[in-house]
Amino acid sequence: MDSGVSGKVAQATFEEISASDFFYRNRDIAGLTNPSRAIFVAIREVVENSLDAAESQKIPPDIYVRLSFESEATKETQIYKLRVQDNGSGIQPRFIPSAFGQVLYGSKYKLKQMRGTFGLGGKMAVLYGQITTHQPAFVTSSTGGAKIYSFKLMIDIQRNRPIILDRKVLINKDGWRGTIIEFTLEGDYLRAMPKILEYFKQTAMVNPYANLTFVDPKGRFYKFTRATTNMPEPPKETMPHPYGVDVELLQRLIQITQYKTMMEFLKGHFHRVGEITAQKFLEFSALSPSKNPKKLTHEEIVRLMQNLKKFKDFLPPDASCLSPLGEELLKAGIMKELKPDYLVVNQRKPSTYAGHPFIVEMAIAYGGDVPKRGNFVIYRFANKIPLLYDEASDVSYRVISAMNWRRYKVSPDMPIAIVVHICSTKVPYKTVGKEFIADRSEVRREEANALREVSRQLGHFLTRQEHVHMEKKRLGIFSKYLPKIAQFSTMLARQEKVPDIDVLLKSVQKYGAEEK
Amino acid sequence: MEQKKNKITEKKKEVISELQEFGSKIYKQLDSGVFPTINMPSRSTENINYDPELRQYILGEKSVSRSARNIRHIKPFTQLAWAAMFSNELTSQRKTSTLRDVYYSAQAYEMTFTDQQESNNIITDLETLTGYAREDFNIFPEERSAIFGDLTIGYTVPGYEGKTLNLTSHPDGVLIGPALTSSEFISTKADKVIAIEKGALFTRFIEENVHNKHNAMLISCGGQAPRQTRSFIRRLHDELDLPVYILTDGDPWGMHIAQVIISGSANAAHLRELNTPDAVWSGVWASDIVEYKLPTDPLDEVDVKRLYELQKDPRYQNDPLWQREIKLFLKIRRKAEQEAFSRYGLTYIVDKYLPTKLKEGK
Numbered sequence: 001m002d003s004g005v006s007g008k009v010a011q012a013t014f015e016e017i018s019a020s021d022f023f024y025r026n027r028d029i030a031g032l033t034n035p036s037r038a039i040f041v042a043i044r045e046v047v048e049n050s051l052d053a054a055e056s057q058k059i060p061p062d063i064y065v066r067l068s069f070e071s072e073a074t075k076e077t078q079i080y081k082l083r084v085q086d087n088g089s090g091i092q093p094r095f096i097p098s099a100f101g102q103v104l105y106g107s108k109y110k111l112k113q114m115r116g117t118f119g120l121g122g123k124m125a126v127l128y129g130q131i132t133t134h135q136p137a138f139v140t141s142s143t144g145g146a147k148i149y150s151f152k153l154m155i156d157i158q159r160n161r162p163i164i165l166d167r168k169v170l171i172n173k174d175g176w177r178g179t180i181i182e183f184t185l186e187g188d189y190l191r192a193m194p195k196i197l198e199y200f201k202q203t204a205m206v207n208p209y210a211n212l213t214f215v216d217p218k219g220r221f222y223k224f225t226r227a228t229t230n231m232p233e234p235p236k237e238t239m240p241h242p243y244g245v246d247v248e249l250l251q252r253l254i255q256i257t258q259y260k261t262m263m264e265f266l267k268g269h270f271h272r273v274g275e276i277t278a279q280k281f282l283e284f285s286a287l288s289p290s291k292n293p294k295k296l297t298h299e300e301i302v303r304l305m306q307n308l309k310k311f312k313d314f315l316p317p318d319a320s321c322l323s324p325l326g327e328e329l330l331k332a333g334i335m336k337e338l339k340p341d342y343l344v345v346n347q348r349k350p351s352t353y354a355g356h357p358f359i360v361e362m363a364i365a366y367g368g369d370v371p372k373r374g375n376f377v378i379y380r381f382a383n384k385i386p387l388l389y390d391e392a393s394d395v396s397y398r399v400i401s402a403m404n405w406r407r408y409k410v411s412p413d414m415p416i417a418i419v420v421h422i423c424s425t426k427v428p429y430k431t432v433g434k435e436f437i438a439d440r441s442e443v444r445r446e447e448a449n450a451l452r453e454v455s456r457q458l459g460h461f462l463t464r465q466e467h468v469h470m471e472k473k474r475l476g477i478f479s480k481y482l483p484k485i486a487q488f489s490t491m492l493a494r495q496e497k498v499p500d501i502d503v504l505l506k507s508v509q510k511y512g513a514e515e516k
Numbered sequence: 517m518e519q520k521k522n523k524i525t526e527k528k529k530e531v532i533s534e535l536q537e538f539g540s541k542i543y544k545q546l547d548s549g550v551f552p553t554i555n556m557p558s559r560s561t562e563n564i565n566y567d568p569e570l571r572q573y574i575l576g577e578k579s580v581s582r583s584a585r586n587i588r589h590i591k592p593f594t595q596l597a598w599a600a601m602f603s604n605e606l607t608s609q610r611k612t613s614t615l616r617d618v619y620y621s622a623q624a625y626e627m628t629f630t631d632q633q634e635s636n637n638i639i640t641d642l643e644t645l646t647g648y649a650r651e652d653f654n655i656f657p658e659e660r661s662a663i664f665g666d667l668t669i670g671y672t673v674p675g676y677e678g679k680t681l682n683l684t685s686h687p688d689g690v691l692i693g694p695a696l697t698s699s700e701f702i703s704t705k706a707d708k709v710i711a712i713e714k715g716a717l718f719t720r721f722i723e724e725n726v727h728n729k730h731n732a733m734l735i736s737c738g739g740q741a742p743r744q745t746r747s748f749i750r751r752l753h754d755e756l757d758l759p760v761y762i763l764t765d766g767d768p769w770g771m772h773i774a775q776v777i778i779s780g781s782a783n784a785a786h787l788r789e790l791n792t793p794d795a796v797w798s799g800v801w802a803s804d805i806v807e808y809k810l811p812t813d814p815l816d817e818v819d820v821k822r823l824y825e826l827q828k829d830p831r832y833q834n835d836p837l838w839q840r841e842i843k844l845f846l847k848i849r850r851k852a853e854q855e856a857f858s859r860y861g862l863t864y865i866v867d868k869y870l871p872t873k874l875k876e877g878k
Contacts, residue, residue: 474587481594484627485584486546488597492539492604499546 020127020160032128035077039187040195040388042125043067046084046181048115048385049122051207053088053179055323060229061210062087069217073186079133080189080217082125083182090143090177100126100139100181101153101162113235113322113423115383122181127155132186136165144177189217195388200224201337202379202386206325206421208333227336232329238321239271242281242308243355244426250301254293263289272315281311317357319350324359324423325384334365338417341367344457345419348450353442358424360443362450364458370415376400380437381421387435394436396420399447408459409466416458420447478508523755524672524700528607531653534646535604542597551585552593556645557786564785566830571778571793573785573831575644595638596645598627603642603653610674612654612694615639644786651697651744661745662689662715664722665706665733667756669699687722689736697744701755704733708874709752711735711795713764713773717854717865724866730874733758740773743790749777750792760792761874766800766810767851768822771841779831797837798873802844805852808869811859812850819851 032038047063054061063086070079091099100122126137142148152166189196193216200214204224209231212224240249259265266278273281282289285307296304325333327345334343345363352358371377380387380396391397400418405411422437430438437443482501490498538554545552557563558578567574582589582596602621606613613621619635622628629635639650650656667683673695680702683690690696710732712718718736721727727734733752737745752758762777764770780791805812815823823842832838845851857865 477587477590481590482584484594484625485542485552485590485597488594488601489539489542489546489552492536492597492601493543494536494539495543499543501546503549504546504551 020155020157032124035186035188036191036195038128038132039067039080039185039189040192040199042082042128042185042187043084043196044199044385045125046082046122047203047212050084050086050088050179051203051210051384052115053086053090054210055088055231056234057089058231058234059087059089060226060231061207061212063210064213064215066215067189067217068215069189070184073132077186077188078217079184079186081182081184082129083180085178085180087178090179091139091141092143093141093147093149096139096141096149096151097153097162097164099123100137100151101155113383113425115385123155125185126153126181126183127157129183129185130155130157133184135184137181137183139179139181141179142172142176144172144175146172148172148176197222198388199386202381202388203384205333205337205379205419206330206381206384206386208329208336224337227332228329230329230332232323232326235323236320238317238425239269239273241271241317241352241355241357242273242311242314243352244317245270245305245308245355247302247305250305254296254301257293260292261289262287262291262293265293271317277314280313281307284311316352317355319357319359321425322350322357322359322423324361325421327361330361330363330419330421334363334417334419338365338370339368340365340370340417342458342461344454344461346450346453348446351442351446353428353440356424356426356428358422358427358443358446360446360450361419361421361423362447362454363419364454365417365419366458366461367415370417372413372415375412377417379417379419381419382427382429382434382437383423384421385434387437389435391436393430395439395444396437396447398439399444399451402448403451403455405455408455409462410455410458418451420450422447475509479505524698527652531646531648532604532607534648535600535607535653538600538645539597539604551583553581553583553585554593554596554645555579555581556641559640559644559786564782568830568834570788571831571834572780572788572791573782575785592638592641595622595627595629595635596641598622598625599635599638599642603650603655606654607652610654612656614656614658615650616658618655640786647787649743649747649784649787649790651694651747654694656694656744657742659738659742660691660693661738661742662718662736663692663696663733663748664689664718664735665704665727667704667706667733667752668702669696670702671695672698672700683733684727689718689722689734692735692742692745692748694744697748701751704756704758705731706733706756706758707731709733709735709749709758709760710870711737711741711749711760711762711777712854713737713739713762713770714854717763720862721866724863726866726870729866730870737773737777741777743784746777746780746790746792749795750789753792753794754789760795761798762795763798763854763870763873764800765851765853766802766805766856767815767853768819768826768842768845770800771797771838772822772826775826775831775838798876799869800852800854800856801837802841802848804869805850806844806848808857808860810852810856812848812852812856815845815849815851820846820849 032041043065047065050063051061066083068081070081073079129137136152136154138152140148140150148170150168150170151164154163154165156163200212200222204212208227209229211226214222253269257265257269259268262282263278266273266281267275285304324347327347330345331343334340343363343365348360350357350359378391378396378400380394410416422443428438428440428443430436482504486498486501542552556579557575558580559575563576563578564573565576582593584590584593602618615636618639619629619632622635639655643650663683665683668680671677671679676695708731712721712734715736715738718734721734726732735745735749749760753760762774764773774797777792778795779793784790823845826832827842857869
């Protein structure tokens, strides 16, 4: 939302710069810094849109991604064609051009947890493709009705408007539903490959109900099959919480509002603000309940925003707008991709920072396919998106480093993977590139508590393991030596029959069982 | 001598029955469904005391218990049972073995010892438990010393029974090994034993006919006398009533070689009859260095440190000789080897020094 603000402010001050233009000039902040990063980001953004499109309808996603080689571009880069097909909700034909051809289209006045919170997602990818290859994008979609709509589009960067080059309507004989987007872009697949494959693997981990298929430019085929068709409850839309608003949002709400009084305005547009709370707040900020919000001056809007943040009696936001994965699904995803010997997951209760609700989910996986790297393997997710860059800057890294691992009998050379998932209506990213979570004390505290909980259980498991191991060893020692003592003493005592030691061996076993 | 012949055979029988008794004890406990447990004297430092009457180190009252019930004990317990079984086989079949051999033989029974030290310790345990030295179980160390002189022995080892040997038969002397230590004494004309620290002087003494001139059995200790040699010296003294004289280098180390023959070592506190309390250290004393004006070397730091240690050692308290000589060593700060007498000619030590010292020793 921060970038949205800067875009808008820029637009207000320098009319001739559109949002598309702004991003065209500042594409670094969206993560499109270099040819290898760009191809990764483009795939990621489009795939995330597809996942959202399926999830919002509670449809287990089926996503097919193909990247094919078109031609050489420069020494290091090539032109590729990216095609992503999903089985999501589909887009109504009249929205298709804007959805893919207009940056910041569909800014939301209501909030819910989405992957593409910036409203940039696929559009930035399409914009990047157009900038680097000057080729149009093709979008085909159907909501499952009688028709399939197909568009050939380009973006008018200066005016931030879609240009429709061609439009086709097909008969939807098979009742197909979903969206196909195809466009060309310049990039460096070979350098990006490890990150892209890691991205698919981790996406499969955090979306265990999704089928993901990826065909790379060499024709290699990667398939990640779903482990379940259970899906988390889709998030409910919610109003912004008073603690989380800024001047920009206030202005926009005032522009669109139907309400004629401040009282109704507060009740109608803010999360968990009712009659009593609104009344108390208006008294607190010395505003008349009957004042028309559209009559507020700029200074009054600024003061309103400040008072919204100062007022102590707003109820905390509830978490119904969040859609965490849940312990069962997180388990299923990790089991599927890491096949660990031991796995423990923990979901924290909802918490808030600056008026934004969030939930932390944490898991520790031990053994199995978890690689031994001499340090913990960290998988970071935000709103079900894998975060693959800048691990050391992430708050979770600090939380993990600050843990007193010895207390849990854990050492970094063990095969241990730590999975952190934070979901929020506004994930506290540090950058527009969505790579790492900022170190906010509320988030850090939740992550630390979650980590302590799973570590404690891992510690129990390791202790138990050790006991079992020691017990096996102990029994092994008795069953190795007792028969020998029997044998030697029989020889020494010149006896015929070796004494029966089964009773003794059993007594040790019984004792061993009690020890557990 | 007939009586003494029986003694060796009797002792072997006792050893075997002691080992079998140990086996029976374990067997009975196992057979009645009980984890076998044994007790034996503790060999920890605080349980080693000097007994002025016996004139050797002995173990005190403390004992340790080892139970097959205890996870930390069961391995050494098994090793001990094996060692007893192995010793029993050796003794019964009249075969001999070495400590090294024991270490390897265990592997045939999947009883691998971690290292030589571990298997040596188990043998020491067996000694402590039974009160017999490992030589009594026919386990002998590698190092050998030699004896020369007019003593006729009768073998008891298989294949040699009834054969006799006079220990003057070979001019290099006869090895003090299992065959010799297990033999019976038949007859001797010797009236004393002279134990010599170094092989070179032992050879010189034979060349110079000392055994005849002084009617002596000569023994080469080869440095610190091995246990079987010490126990053989004890037998010569006890069974033949021969006085024992010890000649060593004139330094703290030589002095202690003599002392161990006389008073035994702390390591063997669990055993008896390895020492000869009546044996006499005849030289080379510090006062000999002064009196005979022997060529000397200065004492180095280690020597001096050792002298201070010996000064406090209880074994050095029973005879004023020791304290006197230690003080003198510390005063003159010099030491001399046995060979130092060669400055007066090759035969001086035999013709002049030895007769004087033997006289003093009486």
